[in-house]
Amino acid sequence: MMKPRVFVTRCIPERGLKKILDLCDAEIWEEELPPPREVLLQKVRDCEGLLSLLTDKVDAELMDHAPKLKVISNYAVGYDNIDVDAATARGIAVGNTPGVLTETTADFAWALLMSAARRVVEGMDYVRAGRWKTWGPMLLLGQDVYGATLGLLGLGRIGSAVARRARGFAMRVIYYDPYRRQDLERELNIEYVDLDTLFQQSDYISIHTPLTPETYRLVNRERFKQMKCTAILVNTARGPIVDTMALYEALRDGEIAYAALAVTDPEPLPADHPLLSLTNVVICPHIASASVETRSRMAEIAADNLIAGLKGEPLPAPVNPQVVPGRRQAV
CATH class of the missing domain: 3.40.50.720 (NAD(P)-binding Rossmann-like Domain)
Structure with missing residues (x-):
C-alpha cells in the first residue's frame, strides 16, 4: 500500500x-x-x-x-x-x-523578567567591553523582584504557570483576562483587575494572551503612558500584541524602564531597527519553548x-474538533 x-x-x-x-x-x-x-x-x-x-x-x-x-x-x-x-x-x-510547552515558556518569561530587572545583558556587555574596573555602589542598579507587583495580561496555561512561580518571590499578582478565573484567584492568591489598573499598578507586566483582532497592538502608546516609569514589560506571547514603535519611543523617552522580548513585530527585527539601538531592552529569538x-x-x-x-482518526490535539478527518469538502 x-x-x-x-x-x-x-x-x-x-x-x-x-x-x-x-x-x-x-x-x-x-x-x-x-x-x-x-x-x-x-x-x-x-x-x-x-x-x-x-x-x-x-x-x-x-x-x-x-x-x-x-x-x-x-x-x-x-x-x-x-x-x-x-x-x-x-x-x-x-x-x-x-x-x-507551558512550563518551559513560563520559565523563559521569568528568565527575561529577571534579566531585565537586574540588567544582566548590560552587565555582560560591560564586562566584554573591558569597562569593569572595580566594584561600584551605583553600577548597573536594577529593580527588585521580591515583593513587587506582577501584572499578567492573560491567564491561560502559561499565565497561570507564571503566577505560580511568583509566589516564591512573595509578589502581589494581578491579572486581566476576558474570562475571569475565580478558581485560580483563590488557588494562587491573585487579583482580577481591569486593564487600566493592570497598566497603572504593575511593576512588571508579562503578556500571555493569544494574538487576535482584539489583542492586536493592545499594548500601545496610550498604555505605555499609563505605566510606571520604573515598569518592565515582558513578552513571550506574540509580537504584534505590542506596538513596536510605541515601545521604542516609551523606552527611549523613559516612560518605562525596560522591556524583555522573545517575540517581536516584525519577526525577526531588521538589524538596523531602532529598538536594537537601545540598551534598556533584551531581545531574544523566538525561543521561549526551546528546551x-x-x-x-x-x-x-x-x-x-x-x-x-x-488515518481519518480524531486528532489528539485538535483545533477544529468538529471536522471529521478525511472527509474533504468542496467550497
Missing part, C-alpha cells in the same frame, strides 16, 4: 520526525529559512498532510492548491498562521501542540496529529 504523501516545512526533532518517516512519504524542507510562498504552494499540491510552523501562512489559497489535503498539523500551540475557518469549511482537520525535551514533545504531538488525520 502506498504511503500518504506529506510535506514538513522544517526539520523537527527526531522523536517526531521518525514517526512521520516511518508511516509517510514525507518531504522535509531542510533549509534554515521557511519555504518561500511559491515553493510551499507547489510542494503541497499532491499532499494529504502538511506539518507547518508559525512562519508558514496556511490560508484558503494554499488549501485550494492542495485538493488532497486532509490534515494540517501546526508545530506550535498558537495557530494564527492558519485560516482555521477556511480549513473547517473544506473539511481539513487542524491540530496544534498545547500544554507541553530539548519540550521541542521533542512538540514534535511527537505534531506527528501524532498528522498521522491521526491521515
